[in-house]
Structure formats: structure tokens, C-alpha cells
Amino acid sequence: MESIQTIIGANLETIRKKRGLSLDKVAELTGVSKGMLHQIERGDSQPTVTTLWKMATGLQVSFSSLLKAPDSAVSFVSIADVSPIIEDNGLCRAYLQFPFDPMTKLEMFRIELDPGASYSSTPHNEGVYEYITVSAGEFCLKIKDERFRMSEGDGIRFAGNVPHQYSNEGEKQAVIQVVMYYAEP
Secondary structure: OOOHHHHHHHHHHHHHHOOOOOOOHHHHHHOOHHHHHHHHHOOOOOOOHHHHHHHHHHHHHHHHHHHOOOOOOOOOEEEEHHOOEEEHHHHHEEEEEEEEOOOEEEEEEEEEOOOEEEEEOOOOHHHHEEEEEEEEEEEEEEEOEEEEEOOOEEEEEEEOOEEEEEEOOOOOOOEEEEEEEEEOO
């Protein structure tokens, strides 16, 4: 297990590099010396609470974002462990496989639609995009007044801030993979 000072150092370096900031600029923003910031990034020094607050405030990040251990590079989800959200009297089941991640601005669902299933979605906020891929069966998507009939392997992307409806007009179960992307409005 990594030490807290190693985690803080890695988080500080990640934030700094993602923003394209030099140590000098971070020192200017935070009021923490360049030498101390360098020691913290290397994991050679564990900052005090006061220093952590200076860094968080200066970089405009949460205090906990400097302390949080990075998520594992691999996240495995077994569909058997996910409880579905039920719609249309059980004919439509949505499985949240990956909840919203603020770093990627994504979340991912698997949706199963039995024959005759239909689900109408209210418009999402401005800047929300849906990416849908049909994994099995046939699927019909209505966006405003336009209909798209899709088969296994087909995909579509659309701005989700308009009324849209999912339906299965076929005779076999349809399975779709939905990725929701939350762009800045």
C-alpha cells in the first residue's frame, strides 16, 4: 500500500501536469515554495494540513482530491452483480455498469428490451450526449419525430437534450449499450 505522502505527491503532480503548470506557477498560486512542492511531488515530504489547504485552495480543487488514492486501472463488473432499474412493467431493464466518473464525464448502461418494450426518456440537460450500440436484436430509436431502426452492430450518437424513445418492435430481445457523455454546457 502506498504511503499518504506518495499519494499526495502523485495527485499534486497529476493536477499540475494536466493543467500545464510549472512548479513556479503552482508556488505562485498556492503560496507554497517551489522547493516544498518539489519535495511533496517526489514523496519526500508529507505536507501539513495547512499546506494541503493552501494547495487545494490555490489549485481550486477539493481537499480530498489531494488525499484520494487513485482508482485501479482496471474495473471489472459482472452483470450478475448489478441490480437492474425496471421500466415498462419489467419489459425494459437498465443495468448501470459504470457510474458517472467526473474525470471521464462518462457513465455506461446495458439496456435489455423484451419484444414490445418501450421507454420514453425526458430530455437531458444541455451538453449530454448518448452513444448507443446495438449488441443483440433489433432496436428502434425515436429522436423528436425521426425514427432510426438499428440492428446488431449498428451505432448512433445524438444530443440527449431532446425527447427520445427506445423501443423493441422485433420478436427477439434487444440489448443495447448506452454511453452517456456529459460535456460542459
